[in-house]
Amino acid sequence: MSHSLLEIKDLIVSVEDKIILNGINLTIGSGELHVLMGPNGTGKSTLVSAIMGDPRFQIESGQILLDGKDITEMKADERAKAGVFLSFQVPEEIPGVTLEDFLRTAKGSLEKRPPKILQFKKELKEQMKALDMDPSYAERYLNVGFSGGEKKKTEILQLLMLQPKLALLDETDSGLDVDAVRTVTKGIRAFKNRKNGLFIITHNARILEGLDVDVVHVLEGGKIAYTGGQELISKITQDGFGVLGKGVGLHEGL
C-alpha cells in the first residue's frame, strides 16, 4: 500500500513580493507518477523549484512534507539529502568539473561517504549506455558544449545514478527530437519503482508514452485548477486547456 511521499499543504510562494503560487494542495504517494500541466506562465516551474528549495522563491506560508518530514525550511542541499531531485529545464554549465567527478561528488554528499570507485565507474558506464550516451561525455566538463538533448539526457543520467525518492522533471522533453524523448522515457521507466515518486511537468504527451500516469494536475492562476486521470493528457493535447472549462486556458487564448 502506498504512503504519502510528498504532501503539499496550502503552499503560497512569492518571488520579489509577487505571489506566484496561491494555495497549492497536492499529495503524491510512493510508486505514483503525477503529471503537471498548464498554460505558460502559470507557475509550474515555480512549484517544482519551491519543492527543491530554490532560494529565489519565498515560501510565504504552507508546508512541504517528504515522507512525513517537514522540509519547508530546509535548504536545497538538505532537501536533496532528504531525497528530492529536480531535473532542470535549463541545466547549468559547470566548466572545470567533469560529469564523472560531479556525479561522484554528488553521490558522496548524498550518501555521506565516497562511492566505491570501480563500482561507481561500472554503474556510470552502464547507465550511459542505457541512455545512448557517448561514454566520452563522462570526461567532459558538466554540460559545457553539450547540445540541448545531451543536457537533458545528462539530467536523467544523474537521476538514475543518484536514485532519489522523489523526482521532479521540469519539461525534460522540451527541445528534444523523437529519439531523444524515447530515450528519456526509457530512463524514467528504469527509475520508477514502487517506493519512489515522479512529478513531471510537460506540454507533450510523447514523454509519457509507455508510462502509467496516476494523476494529472492542471495549474492555473497559481492554483491546482483541475485534477484527473491519464485521459486528461490526450484531451488537453488535442483540444487545449479550454476544454477543461472556465478559467483554465485563458493564457492560451490571449
Next chain:
Amino acid sequence: MNTQINRLPVPTWNRTGVNWLDQKALPPDREYLQGRHLPYDGILPHGITLMDHLPAEVADIKSGMGEWLDESIRNGADKTCYLLGNGIASEPVIITQNLDLTQPVIRTHFAIKANPGSNLTVVQINRGDAKDGVIENLTQIDAQTDSFVRLISIQLLGKNSQSFDAVGARIGKGAKIELIRAVFGGKTAACGSMAHLEGQGGGYQQDTAYFTDEDQIFDFNDIASHIGRETVSEMHTAGVLSGHSSKILRGTIDFKAGSAHSIGHENETVLLLSPSARNRTVPLILCGEEAVEGQHAATLGRFDEKQLYYLCSRGLSLMEAKRLLVEARFMPVLNKITQDDLRQEILTIIERRLDEHEISS
C-alpha cells in the same frame, strides 16, 4: 634601454596605472653579487641533453617582461640550465628551486632548444620563503620545425618573497609550445611571456591559474606575436582574488604584417571573493594584417547563484559547492600537471586559502 617591467606594448593613459609593473612590485633596489652561472647538474631523461653554451639565436629571444629584466637575469644568473631536446623525451625534466635564509636570492637563466620534431616537457617549481627573498627566472625557448615544448611553471613561494618569471618563445614552422602556469605565492609575483610565432602553422597555448589573498600583488604581461602565416595562439587565464590583493593582466595579441590566416584568442575569468580585492584586465589586439581572427573576452564576478543552486540541488552544501567552483577554475591547469603529488600540493593550497577566506569572512 627601457627599464620598465611588464610594459603594455601600446601604453594607455598613465592614470589607469596599468602600463607597466607597479612600483610596489619592483625588484628590491639593492646590489646583487655577480652570479656565477653555475650549470644545471641534475639528471636528465633520455632525449634531453645539456648545452654548454647558449646559442646566440636563443639568447636573443625577448620575453614579455622587458629587455632590462631579461638582460639583468642573463648577465647576473646564479644558475643556468640550457636544455637541448632531441627526439622524444622519455620523461619531463623537473627542476625545483628553494628560497631560504641561506639562499634568499635566486636568479636562473633557463633555455630550451627543441630540435626539429623533438618533444619535451620542463617543469619548474619555485617554493620556499625568505625575508625580502627574490626569485628571478628567465626562460628562452626555441621550438624548431614540428617540435613540441611544454613548460609548466609552478610558483608556491611564501609571502615574504618576490618572484619574477620571464618567458620568451620562438615558435617555428608547425611547432607548438604550451605554457602552463600556476601562481600562488609571493608578496608580489610578476610574470611576462612573449610568444614569437614565426613559422607557418606554429601554435601557442597558454593556461594560467592564480589565487591571491591578503595584500598580494600579481602582475601578468602576456603577448602572442603572430608573424608567420596560419599561426594560432590561445591564452587563457583563470584566477581567484581575495583579501586586499590586486592583480593586473595585460594580454596582447599582435598580428604582424604577413601573419595572414592566423587566429588569436585570449580570455580571462576572475572570481572575486572579497570586495576589497582589485582586478584590472587590459586586453589588447593589434592588427597589422587583414585576414586574421582575434578575440578577447573577460569575465569578472562573484559566485554565480544559479550554479550554486544547481550544485546544492545535487546534495552539495553551499560551502562544498563554492569549493568545487573555485577548484574548477584551476582544473584546465591542474589537468596538465601529470605529477600527482604536485597536483595534490596545489589542491591543498587552494583548500587552505579557502579555509582562511571562510574564517575571515
